[in-house]
Structure formats: C-alpha cells, structure tokens
Amino acid sequence: MLGMGTLAKKVFGTPNDRKVKATRPIVQKINDLEPEFEKLTDEQLKEKTEELATRAMKGESLDALLPEAFANCREAAKRALGLRAFDVQLMGGIFLHQGNISEMKTGEGKTLVATFPAYLNALTGKGVHVVTVNDYLAKRDAEWMANVFGALGLTTGVVYPQQPAAEKKEAYACDVTYATNNELGFDYLRDNMKSELSEMFQRKHNFAIVDEVDSILIDEARTPLIISGPSQDRSDLYTAIDRIIPDMTDDMFTKDEKQRQVTFTDAGNEFLESQLHARGLLPEDQTLYEPESTTVVHHVNQALRAHKLFQKDKDYIVRNGEVVLIDEFTGRMMAGRRLSEGLHQAIEAKEGVQIQPENVTLAQVTFQNYFRLYDKLSGMTGTAATEAEEFQEIYGLGVVEVPTNRPIARVDDDDAVYRTTAEKYAAIVETIKEAHAKGQPILVGTTSIEKSESLSDLLKQAGLPHNVLNARQHEQEAQIVADAGKLGAITIATNMAGRGTDIKLGGNVEFKIMEAIAADPDADPEAIREKIEAAHEADEKKVKEAGGLFVLATERHESRRIDNQLRGRSGRQGDPGRSSFFLSLEDDLMRIFGSERLDKVLSSLGMKEGEAIIHPWVNKSLERAQAKVEGRNFDMRKQVLKFDDVMNDQRKLVFSQRMEIMEAKDLSEITADMRSQVIDDIVTQYIPPKTYADQWDGEGLYAAVLENLNIDVPVIEWVAEEGVDDEVIAERLEEKADEFMAAKAEAFGPETMRSIEKQVLLQTIDAKWREHLLTLEHLRSVVGFRGYAQRDPLNEYKTEAFQLFQSMLDSLRVGVTQTLSRIRPLTEQEQSEQFAEIRRQMAEQAGAAAPADDAAPAPAAAPAPAPVAPSPDALPAGANPDDPSTWGDVGRNSPCPCGSGKKFKHCHGALV
Known part of the structure; x- marks a missing residue:
C-alpha cells in the first residue's frame, strides 16, 4: 500500500x-x-x-x-x-x-x-x-x-x-x-x-x-580567507616544545578524533610541568594553571595536536622544505594556506623544516x-x-535537479563490507584484476595520498599497470583524468581529483590529437585527426562492450556528496558504467561513526575470512551515519558563521566608511567633527557633569589638551574662572583648535591639507581595524569558556565585540585628531638635512648590496614627522607629490615621496 x-x-x-x-x-x-x-x-x-x-x-x-x-x-x-x-x-x-x-x-x-x-x-x-x-x-x-x-x-x-x-x-x-x-x-x-x-x-x-x-x-x-603579516619570530620556542612531545606516553593525553582535539591527563600535566621547568620554558615557581602560563600551555597543546592528529601525506605533505596542507575533500595541495594559532609552526617543528613566523591578521572574510x-x-x-x-x-x-539528456545506464552495486582492511584490499585487487582482464577502464577512489600509494604498491605486486593521481601529481591532473576512460586503464585518484575534466570512454580524442601533433609537427593535422578519431571510435565501442567505466571506491567518505561525485564520474551522457564501494570495519568512518551493532551482527554471522556482507540494509545504516556527520559539520559551520556575522557587520561598516573617504574630495568636515567629539570626551572626563568646581581636574585637562590637540592654552586659568561651565570650556577649546588647524591648512595649502587628511584617516582606520581583528580573535578563543558559567558564548561575544567596536571608534577619533594636530611643514634646514640623509643612503646602497627589507634597524624618526613639499630630485620627472600613481617604483626602504619623512613601507607603501 x-x-x-x-x-x-x-x-x-x-x-x-x-x-x-x-x-x-x-x-x-x-x-x-x-x-x-x-x-x-x-x-x-x-x-x-x-x-x-x-x-x-x-x-x-x-x-x-x-x-x-x-x-x-x-x-x-x-x-x-x-x-x-x-x-x-x-x-x-x-x-x-x-x-x-x-x-x-x-x-x-x-x-x-x-x-x-x-x-x-x-x-x-x-x-x-x-x-x-x-x-x-x-x-x-x-x-x-x-x-x-x-x-x-x-x-x-x-x-x-x-x-x-x-x-x-x-x-x-x-x-x-x-x-x-x-x-x-x-x-x-x-x-x-x-x-x-x-x-x-x-x-x-x-x-x-x-x-x-x-x-x-x-x-x-x-x-x-585571511590576509596576514608576520609577527615576532618564536621558532626557538616551537622547537624546544616539539622535543618534549615524543617522550609523552598514551596515558598522558586523551584524543577526540571527532572534534579533532587532544587534552592532557593529570599524569600529562605533571610530566609537562617537570619538563618545562627543566628546560627553562616555565619559571620554577610557576605552574601550568597560572594565567601567566597561558601562552606556553597553548603552544604545548598545538604541538601535541601536530603529532597526534595531523598525519604526513594525509593532512599535509612536505615539499621543497615547506609544509603544504592537503584539502581533505579534493586531495589537492592548498599552497599558501596556513593553519592558524601556531599549529602550522608546530607541524613545521615536528617535520624539522624552517619555521615561518606566526602571522597577525590584517584582513579576513569567510566565503559565506x-x-x-x-x-x-x-x-x-x-x-x-x-x-x-x-x-x-x-x-x-x-x-x-535538472533531468539528464539521456537516461542513466550505470549499475550501482550495494556496498561490500569486510571485517578487516587487509581482506578489503585483497578483494579490491581481485576485482580490479577481473575488470582489467576484459578491458574495462577502472577509476579507483581513495581518501588520502597514503592510501592511494599503498594500493598502488599492491597493484604493482599483482603486475597491474596503473596511474596514480593525487596532490603529488597535481600538474598532470587533467591529462591523467582524460586518459582514465581508455581501454583497460587503471587510475587511482584521491577523492575528487580531476574535478571539472570529463572522463570519456576510449580516452580523450582532443588530448590524443594534441599529443600526436606535438610529437610530429611536420605531419598534416587533418590526417592525424582522421586517423585518431577512427581508432578512438573502435576503442570506445570496445570499452562500452566491456561495461563502460568502473568506479571502485575503497572507502565511504564522511559526506554522501563526495561519494555521489565519485560515483557520478561513470555513466555520463547515457554511457554504460558500474560503481562499487568496498568497506571494512576498520575504516575511519565505520570506526569513529559507524554503529557498534553492525560489528556485532557481522561477528554473530560467523563470517569466514575474505567474505563480505552485501545488503541494502548496510547501505541504509551507513547513510544514516553519514547524515549524522553531515548534520554535525553543518552545525559547526553555522556556529562559525554566527560568530563571523558579528564581525561581518563591523567589517561592512568599516569598508563602506573607507569607500566614502576615498570617494570624498574634502574631508575637513569629518576631521572637524572627530576633533569636536574628542574635545567633548576629554572635557567630560576632567569636568564630569553635575560636579562642583572644586572637583574639576584643571591640570589633567591641560595635559590632555596638549597631548590630543597639540595646543597650549590657559585651561587651568579657565577652570578657575567664576561662573564658567563645561560647555563654555568646550566651546573655547573648539575655537582655539579650529584656528590652529586653519593656520596649518594655510601653511600647507588647501589641496595638500585635503590629501594629508585623507591619508591620515585611511591609515588610522586600517591600523585600528587590524588591532580590533586581533582583539576579536583573542575574545573568540576565550569566550567558549563562558558556557561553563551557564552563559551563552555567542551572546557574550556579540555584547563584548560591540563594546570593543565602540572603543575602536573612540580611539580612531583620538588617533586622527592627534596625528593631524602634530603634522607640520618642515623648515628649509630640516628639508636640506632630510635630503642629505636620502643621498647618503642612496650612496651606501650603490656601494654595497642592499640589506633585506627589515634587516637594518630603522633610523630614529623625529616625533610626528610631517608631510613636506618634496624636493624635485626625490621624485621622477613629471611626478605629482599628491598623486602616488605618478611616482613610479619606489624602494621599500626609501623615504616616501609624499614628504612625510617616513620610509615608503611605513607610509604610502603600507597601504599597497
């Protein structure tokens, strides 16, 4: 029914x-x-x-x-x-x-x-x-x-x-x-x-x-996605900690492969404490439980994760002296991607390669x-x-779901489950041998480089010729995949390697033609094409007769999607094909997520060695396990996104503000508003509302005005005046600050002043945003512990992130106001001294090899170096000091052509 x-x-x-x-x-x-x-x-x-x-x-x-x-x-x-x-x-x-x-x-x-x-x-x-x-x-x-x-x-x-x-x-x-x-x-x-x-x-x-x-x-x-810059070098610390881990025994830590976490037992804590004391990494009078030990504990934990959870040739490979991560879904190398929070450095220490410094985040965004x-x-x-x-x-x-152009003719076998990995691989080799004997092309899917290479060894012992496609052969990927449909071809591939390239039965005609033309450039291309197409037609027919492409998977993946992708490589455009999954109870998915009931059922059946259980019920049981894992992974991604959404709202606001600043011609109103807000804040701080005059701090206000506005005004006398209030003092300060800045704008010239305001605003926003990102990272790493106090970590994060954003905006106003109040045109003598220094540096560089970017200590800069009208010989002919696009190539360590007195890399170069 x-x-x-x-x-x-x-x-x-x-x-x-x-x-x-x-x-x-x-x-x-x-x-x-x-x-x-x-x-x-x-x-x-x-x-x-x-x-x-x-x-x-x-x-x-x-x-x-x-x-x-x-x-x-x-x-x-x-x-x-x-x-x-x-x-x-x-x-x-x-x-x-x-x-x-x-x-x-x-x-x-x-x-x-x-x-x-x-x-x-x-x-x-x-x-x-x-x-x-x-x-x-x-x-x-x-x-x-x-x-x-x-x-x-x-x-x-x-x-x-x-x-x-x-x-x-x-x-x-x-x-x-x-x-x-x-x-x-x-x-x-x-x-x-x-x-x-x-x-x-x-x-x-x-x-x-x-x-x-x-x-x-x-x-x-x-x-x-993270854009980051290097922080201080701590490679000695990683190396020293890495030497401790191999001496740890299994009773000193517990491992949770589902969550990819490791934690120390009491025995582990005692051992670590004694080792860290002995090696001078922890002061004698300090324990691991004290707040001062946080950094050391964090790095020890990362070193343990590097040793116990990250496997070479599965999670990463070492190539040209570098640790390169492997994408667990595609088996591809992720060149340029690095693990954060010191984990990548811990793996580099484990493998004995050069340790790159940890990075600080300059900008980040999730794909979502x-x-x-x-x-x-x-x-x-x-x-x-x-x-x-x-x-x-x-x-x-x-x-x-879009219907296929022709009906699917592929045969999908039920999964075959074996007791042990050895039995499973023996059956796989036997199945490949049978299919190869009748000329059927076979694509064998594996979940890691290590497994694809061990299977390759088994096929070599059996005398079966084959191709291996994984992250090590990334460059030849398209070629190997194109050949996977040839008569009798055996191709071992990690998961979805070669995605985007069709496997055509009989091989890829275009690849064959290109190869033949490259081998014999003098031959007639049309004649080559005709000959190859005729041969291909015969090969395609034989492959179809042999049953089409046989996709043989050696394991189930955590996600049904990845299994379906592998299966879908066969049976394209109505071609015949076959797919089979060979599993064992020792596979990761079965071991970590599979039901124990299945193991009991198989044991009670009294299966002989080499026998497999094949039944639709087994497929259903596995799909349920996969659906559970998919659900858990979705929840994890959703959680990451909820936290990132908090930062994303702030990011969008900051980026849109930057855009408005870049589009604006005149920012004097914005800087004046910022200055006014800073004045209100410092007056409120030292002359709190609803307080008596004898509670006011005139000296503190005078020091704050000097520091933030760079103006020397008789604030102490104003505060002592009869009948004066906070509003009057704020108005007087605003008037004096406006006069001071107007005189400065006149000295520079209106155009130059507008350009200076724009650069100061952008540089200060970028610096404050970078600091804010780092603070949010630290907050994100500790806020999880609030759950133990029955408080929702996400709500805590939202509240504190908002407060941090507010204080970032406050410090932005102060930073911009301080910088603009301090800049001034250089005197003629200062200009000539600066250019004499430039010429001296250029002469030194011409006489010797230029030092590495940050090798030489930067010369001490005068406080608040100021933009200055640059000398003609500091700029190329026809260059405009206000337009960076006309400056040509400026050396990273050369003075910035805008005349700020800073090195280019610390001024306009810092924003490129």
Missing part, C-alpha cells in the same frame, strides 16, 4: 518536477526562435546583443529578454564551438538565472550551461563572475567560452594569482570574468586595503555563477559572507541535493 506522501507525489509530482515543468514553455519559446536566429549573420548576432543591452538599460526586465538572449547565445555557441545546447542545458541556464543551484550530472555540459545566464546578466553592463575551484579550470573555461562571448560581442577576462595589476584590472572590467573563489575573496580584501579608488580591482558584486558550488560554498567555507555580497548568486554541481537545507539557510539558494 502506498504511503500518503508517495501517493501525493504520484498525483501532483514533486516540487522539483513542478519547477522543471514550469521551464518547458520558456524552452519551447527559445526553440521556436531558433530558425530566426540561424538566418542572422555573425555581425547581426553582435547587433542583437547591442539591441538587447539597450532594452535592458531602458528598464526591460531580464526575464522578458531571456528567450531572445538564450536563442542568440545558443546560435553563437553552435557557430563558435560546434555545440548545440540541449533543452536540459537551457533549463539549467534558466534555473541559474533565477538564482538557484542547478544540479546536473557529470558530463551534462555545465561549462556551456553557464554561458546562457552569464550572457543574459552581462547585458546590464554590471559584470558577471563565473567562479571555479582552481586556476587551471578558470583559465581553460575562460579561453574556451571566450569564443562564444566574443561571437556575441562581449569581453571575457580571467583572474589568477600573481597577475600584473593592469591585466587584473582589465579582467575585472570585462563583461564576464572567470576566477577562483580564493582569488575573488582575496581581491575583495586587498581592495579594501587600498588608499586610492583608481587602485581597486573589483566593481560592485552583481551576479556570480559558482561552478562546483558544493565544494566552494560548503567544503571550503569551513576556513576563512563574501558570496552573500552578490546581488544575485547561483551555482552548478553534480551533487547538491543532500545539502539543500544548508544552501537555503545560509545563502537563500534553492536546489533544482
């Missing part, structure tokens, strides 16, 4: 069916327009773009323009690439334009699908970002799809790391820009550290299409909060349905 839910679905269809059905009339409209667009010349396709863009600018909705735009784009793609989009691809494009996630199986042509909504939304002239998981895919897709956009009269750009500034700016100005999520996030942070609008790269965040959306918005969203900046967001992937709740709750994105 059918359940109520099942019956309702049969009658009314699922919500997903209804969404798909709703797009069919639109797809029909696009198809009806096809004959009309086929008649257009190449030039007329571009003219059509201009017409549609004009209509969009005049206010016609993009939804109304969609059928014509999609028809135009389909025709351009057909001519430029020889690919005619299927109806299901148009559907996927419609869902993307509506701000949804289109779940499309592997091989359904997602790269082409993205061109439709990208083209439609680019008609507004606000730019579209297409986001990919790595630089290779960003460049490949941009190069490939530029043919389509070019045929439509649109420009295409690609953004990548270490790109020249002019080229990057041009790429962002294009109609469609391809980039990785990391580079977009970092450019956003860098833009908000710039001091000139002309130096910023990104425009407004209009519309983004995120490819492999689950990988970017969920897997990678666990860790924020970066992508929520876009007015409209959409995404594509083969697997999103299992995380639909998270996409909806965090990003407001709906997930729509």
